[in-house]
Amino acid sequence: MRIGDLATATGASARSLRYYEEQGLLASERSSGGQRHYPESAVERVTLIQSLLAAGLSSSTIHDVLPCITEKAIRTPWLAERLRSELSRVEDQISSLHRTRDILAGLVVHYAV
Amino acid sequence: MRIGDLATATGASARSLRYYEEQGLLASERSSGGQRHYPESAVERVTLIQSLLAAGLSSSTIHDVLPCITEKAIRTPWLAERLRSELSRVEDQISSLHRTRDILAGLVVHYAV
DNA sequence: CTAAAACCTGACATTGACGTCAAGGGCAAG
DNA sequence: CTTGCCCTTGACGTCAATGTCAGGTTTTAG
Numbered sequence: 001m002r003i004g005d006l007a008t009a010t011g012a013s014a015r016s017l018r019y020y021e022e023q024g025l026l027a028s029e030r031s032s033g034g035q036r037h038y039p040e041s042a043v044e045r046v047t048l049i050q051s052l053l054a055a056g057l058s059s060s061t062i063h064d065v066l067p068c069i070t071e072k073a074i075r076t077p078w079l080a081e082r083l084r085s086e087l088s089r090v091e092d093q094i095s096s097l098h099r100t101r102d103i104l105a106g107l108v109v110h111y112a113v
Numbered sequence: 114m115r116i117g118d119l120a121t122a123t124g125a126s127a128r129s130l131r132y133y134e135e136q137g138l139l140a141s142e143r144s145s146g147g148q149r150h151y152p153e154s155a156v157e158r159v160t161l162i163q164s165l166l167a168a169g170l171s172s173s174t175i176h177d178v179l180p181c182i183t184e185k186a187i188r189t190p191w192l193a194e195r196l197r198s199e200l201s202r203v204e205d206q207i208s209s210l211h212r213t214r215d216i217l218a219g220l221v222v223h224y225a226v
Numbered sequence: 227c228t229a230a231a232a233c234c235t236g237a238c239a240t241t242g243a244c245g246t247c248a249a250g251g252g253c254a255a256g
Numbered sequence: 257c258t259t260g261c262c263c264t265t266g267a268c269g270t271c272a273a274t275g276t277c278a279g280g281t282t283t284t285a286g
Contacts, residue, residue, distance in 0.1 A: 034282080
């Protein structure tokens with residue numbers, strides 16, 4: 001598929017897809033004319049990238065952490081530690097959001113008309 | 114308390130506190146010399162602002178929604194709707210983060226050394 | 227073959243919540 | 257009164273992901 005197809009399939013803009021590639025998060029084959037072509041699996045890859053970005057991971061962190069999904073060889077202790085660290089960051093973020101949600105919910109109850 | 118005290122009490126920088134005031138999120142009295150003074154209650158107010166910012170609310174949204182905590186008069190249907198809308202945004206964000214956490218947790222299990 | 231649609235690179239613009247620096251004024255201790 | 261620290265406003269810088277525009281090339285439909 002070409003970049004426009006991938007864009008509509010994932011909801012990401014073509015600009016974002018090129019940016020992901022520039023950051024080393026997403027690979028592409030090039031046609032003889034230089035245009036990007038992606039396998040079907042790229043859809044899943046991009047939605048994963050979107051999830052991690054939405055969770056507040058930076059693209060450089062994702063770059064450090066994402067390859068382990070496809071390349072099994074680089075299973076280092078450092079990577080495991082990095083993953084655990086990001087996981088706990090996300091868990092902290094979730095519990096913080098839970099408290100904030102409770103605050104908002106309290107307001108909603110209080111201000112229901 | 115002065116701005117430095119409030120900063121150390123909340124962990125926010127003095128710059129951030131001035132920014133909150135500029136955005137209409139935080140009030141202050143001024144001394145004769147023009148320096149800001151805050152009541153004790155400002156600590157709670159600032160931590161609340163921090164929570165809402167961390168939850169992804171913009172400062173302008175917080176501006177729309179925060180006064181209802183202190184000023185009881187402005188209980189409008191519009192405000193209630195706005196609150197509900199932000200609440201559901203935060204809830205969506207939480208469940209999205211849950212999925213992301215599960216992905217990361219799966220990776221951690223897989224790459225534990 | 228030709229026109230339209232999609233794509234390319236490169237560069238500058240944007241947004242939001244701040245950091246940071248400059249140049250000066252306020253305020254308590256000695 | 258002076259020293260030193262904290263404060264003031266104003267302005268410009270930052271960062272990350274993305275928008276947007278320009279000028280040119282490739283691919284596709286007819």
